[in-house]
Amino acid sequence: MAELRWCSWHQQHADDAVLVAVAEVGSGPGIMRYACRRCRVVFALVPLEPDDGRDRGDGGCDDSATNEPRHS
Numbered sequence: 001m002a003e004l005r006w007c008s009w010h011q012q013h014a015d016d017a018v019l020v021a022v023a024e025v026g027s028g029p030g031i032m033r034y035a036c037r038r039c040r041v042v043f044a045l046v047p048l049e050p051d052d053g054r055d056r057g058d059g060g061c062d063d064s065a066t067n068e069p070r071h072s
């Protein structure tokens with residue numbers, strides 16, 4: 001079962017959301033929030049967790065390889 005996390009960008013739960021660092025206001029440290037894959041691409045967010053699927057270990061029935069080119 002995929003882990004649902006709240007995507008702070010499109011304001012819905014997503015099973016592919018990962019932690020990203022957000023530098024919000026000029027003062028204070030960045031805020032940790034979760035963003036799904038789509039929002040990471042749209043908003044050019046940098047994940048703090050690996051996103052290549054090698055750390056999932058959720059059964060190994062991965063039939064949807066996502067080898068999208070990286071946005072830098």
Ligand SMILES: [Zn+2]
Pocket residue numbers: 007008009010011014035036037038039040
């Ligand atoms: Zn999202």
